[in-house]
Amino acid sequence: MALSGLFLCTFLVVHLLGNLQLFQNDGGVAFNLYSAFMANNPLIKTIAYVNYAFILLHIIDGFYLAAQNRKARPQGYAKVDQSKSSSWSSRNMALLGTIILVFLIVHMKSFWFEMKFGNMPVTTIEGQSYKDMYSVVVEAFSQPWYAALYVVSMFAIGFHLYHGFASGFQSLGIRHHRYTPAIQNLGTFLFAILIPALFAAMPVYFCLKNL
Amino acid sequence: MKITLKVWRQQNGKTPGNFNTYTLPDVSEDMSFLEMFDVLNDELIRKGEDPIAFDHDCREGICGMCSMYINGRAHGPLTGTTTCQLHMRHFNDGDTIVVEPWRASAFPIIKDLMVDRSAFDRVIQAGGFISVNTGNAVDANSIPIPKEDADKAFDAAACIGCGACVATCKNASAMLFVSAKVSQLALLPQGQPERHLRVKKMVEVMDEEGFGNCTNTGACEVECPKGISLDHIARMNRDYLVSNIVD
Ligand code: HEM
Numbered sequence: 372m373a374l375s376g377l378f379l380c381t382f383l384v385v386h387l388l389g390n391l392q393l394f395q396n397d398g399g400v401a402f403n404l405y406s407a408f409m410a411n412n413p414l415i416k417t418i419a420y421v422n423y424a425f426i427l428l429h430i431i432d433g434f435y436l437a438a439q440n441r442k443a444r445p446q447g448y449a450k451v452d453q454s455k456s457s458s459w460s461s462r463n464m465a466l467l468g469t470i471i472l473v474f475l476i477v478h479m480k481s482f483w484f485e486m487k488f489g490n491m492p493v494t495t496i497e498g499q500s501y502k503d504m505y506s507v508v509v510e511a512f513s514q515p516w517y518a519a520l521y522v523v524s525m526f527a528i529g530f531h532l533y534h535g536f537a538s539g540f541q542s543l544g545i546r547h548h549r550y551t552p553a554i555q556n557l558g559t560f561l562f563a564i565l566i567p568a569l570f571a572a573m574p575v576y577f578c579l580k581n582l
Numbered sequence: 583m584k585i586t587l588k589v590w591r592q593q594n595g596k597t598p599g600n601f602n603t604y605t606l607p608d609v610s611e612d613m614s615f616l617e618m619f620d621v622l623n624d625e626l627i628r629k630g631e632d633p634i635a636f637d638h639d640c641r642e643g644i645c646g647m648c649s650m651y652i653n654g655r656a657h658g659p660l661t662g663t664t665t666c667q668l669h670m671r672h673f674n675d676g677d678t679i680v681v682e683p684w685r686a687s688a689f690p691i692i693k694d695l696m697v698d699r700s701a702f703d704r705v706i707q708a709g710g711f712i713s714v715n716t717g718n719a720v721d722a723n724s725i726p727i728p729k730e731d732a733d734k735a736f737d738a739a740a741c742i743g744c745g746a747c748v749a750t751c752k753n754a755s756a757m758l759f760v761s762a763k764v765s766q767l768a769l770l771p772q773g774q775p776e777r778h779l780r781v782k783k784m785v786e787v788m789d790e791e792g793f794g795n796c797t798n799t800g801a802c803e804v805e806c807p808k809g810i811s812l813d814h815i816a817r818m819n820r821d822y823l824v825s826n827i828v829d
């Protein structure tokens with residue numbers, strides 16, 4: 372759980388940095404070159420398959436964990452008050468994960484599936500023709516419902532990582548009175564706030580632009 | 583004080599239970615929570631009814647027997663406190679208090695508020711021991727131990743096996759308890775020979791007993807009456823990983 376989760380966190384950083392090129396005001400040239408590079412570079416392709424494996428492992432492991440933990444307390448309490456002893460995020464990881472899973476399915480269908488198997492529009496950059504991922508993304512993000520789904524999902528990722536990032540280190544036994552608070556801050560400010568906010572900014576930007 | 587109690591009553595592990603409501607019109611605020619139950623039981627016995635079964639022993643916060651899940655929290659609303667050390671002045675006149683047993687499949691209900699915590703004993707039996715030479719007792723200070731390590735081991739050894747960590751954990755995980763038992767020996771020179779075997783064995787039995795898996799919510803550390811720290815869980819995770827890689 373921890374290894375797969377933390378791997379996905381590094382993936383998230385790389386994914387964000389690449390996608391920020393959407394904000395370049397060049398009609399999508401940089402983004403399309405980047406997306407062609409990501410789709411064709413053999414090293415990237417290998418890492419992508421490792422990434423798919425980790426996502427699947429994380430999902431299966433996560434649901435298995437949730438099922439086992441439910442079994443450990445077949446009869447629940449009539450009255451429970453955990454608000455003073457643990458964070459909401461930490462108690463709702465499986466719920467948050469399920470929201471992320473729904474998002475992932477929509478997300479992969481819209482972009483990954485289209486890029487691989489769909490009928491993509493084509494654009495020409497410096498005499499060469501490229502699949503025009505940029506216009507597909509812009510079109511998708513222009514729809515308010517699609518943008519709204521992304522924003523909600525980024526909240527889910529934010530809350531998932533608010534607990535998950537630091538939790539991954541604890542699971543691996545990495546805990547130190549000096550460094551653990553720093554890890555917790557990194558989890559909160561970078562992974563729970565900044566990264567989801569930047570991801571959410573993309574659909575919001577294109578949606579508002581289109582209004 | 584007038585207190586209304588909603589108490590879980592259950593004949594045994596096989597019959598289903600339910601809540602019974604009792605009203606105590608005259609509770610002293612100087613009573614402990616258990617003393618209030620003594621008064622109630624006394625009344626029930628006089629009326630020819632079945633008294634409420636609950637665990638208790640030392641009544642001074644050191645034995646860990648007094649398991650009660652009070653108003654949604656293990657050992658009630660205070661932190662660092664067992665049920666026997668909880669006094670009625672922390673409640674208000676007219677309060678309704680819900681009292682339930684620890685709930686976990688690894689802690690089957692014996693009767694009413696009493697649960698069977700022998701799963702903890704079996705975890706300890708699996709690895710909570712060290713090798714010593716028989717014969718003369720060794721001089722107490724023959725093995726130098728840094729003060730800091732001794733303090734940490736002592737902190738771990740403060741665990742009284744009450745099971746509040748399991749009771750409060752949303753996963754009914756016993757990691758805080760088991761990690762305290764692993765740590766108190768892993769931190770000392772005497773615990774080194776069995777260090778790897780111990781952590782593997784104790785975790786194995788913990789899983790066999792049907793405790794849930796730790797997801798680091800941290801609720802155990804907050805509700806533990808002895809302030810056992812999550813540091814011990816991290817140490818156990820580390821030792822478990824290392825012992826599985828090394829051996
Ligand atoms: C596909 C949907 C996902 C599902 C169903 C899911 C589910 C879960 C579950 C059930 C947990 C576990 C445990 C707990 O209660 O602490 C968990 C932990 C975690 N997740 Fe996810 N997750 C998903 C996506 C992600 C993504 C996209 C990331 C990172 C970018 C991520 C990072 C983490 C981390 C770091 C942990 C903590 C691991 C630990 O405490 O050892 N998860 N996830």
Ligand code: SF4
Nearest residue numbers: 741742744745747806
């Ligand atoms: S770790 Fe704390 S809560 Fe758990 S059994 Fe020991 S003393 Fe009780």
Ligand code: FES
Nearest residue numbers: 641645646648666
């Ligand atoms: S009765 Fe011993 S700790 Fe409460």
